[in-house]
Amino acid sequence: MTKPVMIGSAPDSWGVWFSDDSQQTPWGRFLDEVAAAGYTRIELGPYGYLPTDPVRLRDELDQRGLAMTAGTIFEHLHRADSWDTTWRDVSAAASLTAAMGAEHLVVIPDFWRDPQTGAVIEDPQLTDEQWPAYAARMNRLARQVREEFGLRIQFHPHADTHVDTHANVERFLHATDPDLVSLCLDTGHIAYCGGDSLKLIHDYPERIGYVHLKQVDPAILAKAQTEGAGFGEAVRMGVMCEPPNGIPEMPPILDALSKLDVEIFAIVEQDMYPCPPDQPLPIATRTLAYLRSCGLLR
Template sequence: MFDKDKVKLGIAPIAWTNDDLPDLGAENTFEQCISEMALAGFTGSEVGNKYPKDRETLKKALGLRGIEICNQWFSCFLLTKPFEEVEHEFRQQLAFLRDMGAKIIGASEQSYSVQGQQDTPVFGQKYSMDDTEWRVLCTGLNRLGRIAKEEYGISLTFHHHMGTVVQNPDEVKRLMENTEPEYVSLLFDTGHFAYCGADPLEMAKTYMHRIRHVHLKDIRPEIVQEVRKKKRSFLDGVRMGAFTIPGDGAVNFEPIFQVLECAGYEGYMVVEAEQDPAKANPFEYALKARKFIREKTGL
């Protein structure tokens, strides 16, 4: 069993309001979102596009519901912007997260990413880095990770993601081998590994001591296959229902939980399953996810 004092459960607001597809959940308010998170039994949240920018306003709203910020996505452009520009934006986000009490920042390299391109197929169109670009990325992440840890007390976790320069197991391996464990950890996302054809269990076993943040996401493989076959975009796949909550798709979570437990994982495990809320009621699915996790982990 996981230690309840060391492992917490969160859920991402992307099920209520989608950052990349603003029409999905446009009717759902910030207050509804965090209230339903709390009612479903979660204590952590990542940051959504409707969250108040004012720190005190956000703290009060979350505090009333027993919710805290556990992580926030950060878009890196280390390959295409001067490092100083990336660092400036990174520090601004770190300051916000420190003020909110968060211990994790989730970075994803967005240079040349096709994940947000509505008409670009997610399979077969991703950018591959050359050796020079790999050095720039890994060196830059080490520098950002050092800043995060030593100046803000926050851990940089890298989010492998469909459509980006770090998507598949070979790319994750190269990134992990060429970054410093003290400063760069892995944001382990079950859904993105499964989506690209990797085995999330094997990835958990391989990187169990580098994992500092977990996204619990499931996939519907028949829809992923349709996305591949019909050359649809990542965003099309979201609308079609490629992702779902843990326990509702093809990923076998029980052995993954066992690996993380045996590794002594500490931190947040966050349900992150972007769907069309008109088709998959966020509160209903949050309740289902919470029930599944309780049954499989005791948390």
């Protein structure tokens, strides 16, 4: 038995990485264009990019026939003194997300390498002592988010963070409580870090709670790795590409997701910060048409 995968898009596909940046698409244009491209579902994106007043944001979404699927926020719980600052950011995003009627909060680990400059700012690996402490704090975060806001944590492995490679993703899953923490499977970041999204879906079907659909250009990835480029620099090189021009292949991913015993939101993302203002809309329109041609979407 298969279930259709519920498709959407995100500010990321319009070159948006920050709450306020002159190089980014203005939020009103993003909302207009994501609707024009044919999407009816979006993510919140960086907290503060879209209006944070829930009444105004709901009105802006309703005007364009858009619904919110999830909020998005970074955490830094691998640091011992991080709870208060993490909770301040997470609770703000969670409150707005819940007010929009969404059920998920995508949580992304902080970088060990500066996303702008590529400079190494922390040890790239967590120690054997840090891993269980990190997992315990993530369980606590997920429990508190559920109790206070009714949202499910969807943890997002990410390039240039401590949860990046296939092995580290598995270590994180084994260390965290499956009743509290699910996985936001970002197919682009998994491929970027040498992992296998299909294997994760097959091996951990009960942990896949949300998806970001994204592809990597293997030739540009190889060049970036050879040059020792950070993720931000690789994005500027064009490492995240328009489907179906990269890896992983989308049809097998969509087929595997449709066979999970849960409704799945699959949010299209194509990192391209910064980008020319007229670039995102044509790509978003073509990408949606391509994914619809693969079937299994709603």
